[in-house]
Amino acid sequence: MSLLDVRDLTVRFSTKKGPVLAVDGLSYHLEPGEIVSLVGESGCGKSVGIMSLLGLQGPQAEISGSARFDDQELLGASERKLRLVRGKQVACVFQDPMSSLNPVVTVGKQVAEVLRRHRGLSAAKARLRVIDLFERVGIPAPAQRYASYPHEMSGGMRQRVMIAMAIACEPRLLIADEPTTALDVTIQAGILELLKELRDGTGMAVLLVTHDLGVVADIADRVIVMYAGRKVEEAEVRALFNDPQHQYTRRLLEAIPQRGGGRDRRLHGIPGTVPTLRDSPDACTFSERCAIASERCHTARPGFAEAGPGQAVSCWHPGAQTAPAVKGAVR
Structure with a gap:
């Protein structure tokens, strides 16, 4: 049984210009100890999809489908039930730690609050546990940093605080939504290495949302490519980089900067624009931007079929x- 099993997830938003179909029939699964990455351009539905799993969308969102975590249905669950899942069994790390942390409360107290709420620890025991967590995620002088405010820490340190908060209750699933955005490459590498160490040390599964294929190559076991709200390809990470099957995936790979190749090596953009998400067209959503699209691509929606092992x-x-060729991009 999969740890997380999402089936036909659909998310619509009501707007003044009509409904917007942000996620269109998304299905995927996640096994214990696995790192799966959702990739695609900004606005393709990655973040909307994961926020919908935990009841974090507003009342204007119309959500259908199924999302079972450890055989518990999350979609349509009561707020009380979701609170028992959020933070304790499923934890989230978002891309902007400054907006996720309370600016007038020390970072130590904010992480301690999670432990006191979900684990019932005393203030003294929670403080000791937080210091241990800070050391575990690589925050220097953890006892002193307990009393720091968010603005007194760098972006990388704040992100580590968020990871410490997320793993405080030893969740079975960590959802990381663009956790390395706006961080320099050195800090980014440290965050990715930390996520892998946590997975290896605890068996925690990770659902990583990103548009950065370099991050995917470095950390993911399996990749799900999304475009205009739909899943267009799913593969093990090596298969995706070495033999991509969808034209959108190929164009994304062409845009990866590569060492070598001389001065003639250029990045290639994807012509055209992302379609409006007003409805679910009976066609391939990428057909208007695809160089090899046939008449069938414009008139019929392709199914999801096996294209090779995994x-x-x-x-x-x-x-x-x-x-x-992008071989060598995956470590």
Whole structure:
């Protein structure tokens, strides 16, 4: 049984210009101890999809489908039930730690509050546990940092505080939404290494949301590619980088900066624009931007079919036109 099993997740928002279909029939699963990455351009539905799992969308969101965590249905669950899951069994790390932390409360007290609420620890025991967590996530002088305010810490340190808060109750699933955005490459590498160490040390599963394929190559076991609210490809990370099957995935890979190749090595943009998400077209959503689209692509929605071991794709012409070589990008 999968730790997380999402089936046909659909999320619509009511707007003055009509309904917006932000997530269109998304299905995926996550196994214990696995790192799965959701990738795609900004606005493709990645963050909306994960926020919907935990009841973090506003009342204007119309959500349907199924999302079972450890065989418990999350969609439609009461707020009381979700509070028992959030923070204790499923924890989240968001991309902007400054907006996630209370600016007038010390970081130590904010993490301690999680332990006192979910574990019932006394103030003294919670403080000791927080200091231990700070040391575990690589915060220097953890006892002194307990009394620091968010503005007194760097972006990387604040992100480590958020990770400490997320793992305080030893969750079975960590959802990380763009956890390294706006961090320099050195800090980014440290955060990614920390996530891998936590997975290896605790068996915690990680659902990583990102648009950065370099991050995916470094940390993920399996990758789900989204475009305009739909899943278009799913594969083990090596298969995705070495033999992408969907044209959108190929174009994303072309945009990865690569060492070597001389001065003629250029990044290639994807022509056209992302379609409006007003409805669910009976066609491939990428067809208007795809260089090899046929008439069928514009008139019929492709199913999701196996394209190789550990790889599946939603495309009428899977594997057509080999993507540029990107071997070696995955460590």
